[in-house]
Amino acid sequence: MFIGYRRNKSEIEKVDTYKGEQYYLVDIPQEHYNKCAIYEDNKGNSYLLSYDTIVAEIYNGDLKIYGYYSPTTNRHLNTYLNRYGYQSMNKKEVLAYENE
Numbered sequence: 001m002f003i004g005y006r007r008n009k010s011e012i013e014k015v016d017t018y019k020g021e022q023y024y025l026v027d028i029p030q031e032h033y034n035k036c037a038i039y040e041d042n043k044g045n046s047y048l049l050s051y052d053t054i055v056a057e058i059y060n061g062d063l064k065i066y067g068y069y070s071p072t073t074n075r076h077l078n079t080y081l082n083r084y085g086y087q088s089m090n091k092k093e094v095l096a097y098e099n100e
Contacts, residue, residue, distance in 0.1 A: 026046070029079050032076055035072070036048060036080075038080060050073045055077055065077065065089075065094055067094070
């Protein structure tokens with residue numbers, strides 16, 4: 001599985017296995033100081049790793065958000081959402097979306 005959060009960018013896994021598929025590191029947003037990473041597979045699925053936790057994924061075109069964790073993780077989430085054409089969400093919106 002994934003190694004997760006590392007302070008050094010070179011220590012972040014370049015390839016990961018998630019849901020039985022190979023995922024490849026596509027971005028480590030610099031504005032978040034190596035605390036999150038975005039992975040994609042060759043089918044267009046992706047997930048966001050914030051610290052050591054998968055907080056959101058887009059799988060078969062469906063967005064799943066696994067809860068509200070912290071203001072910092074929510075900033076990571078918004079970077080991920082914007083990358084894939086979704087609107088940013090505040091805490092209330094994330095909690096409402098999670099319960100849909």
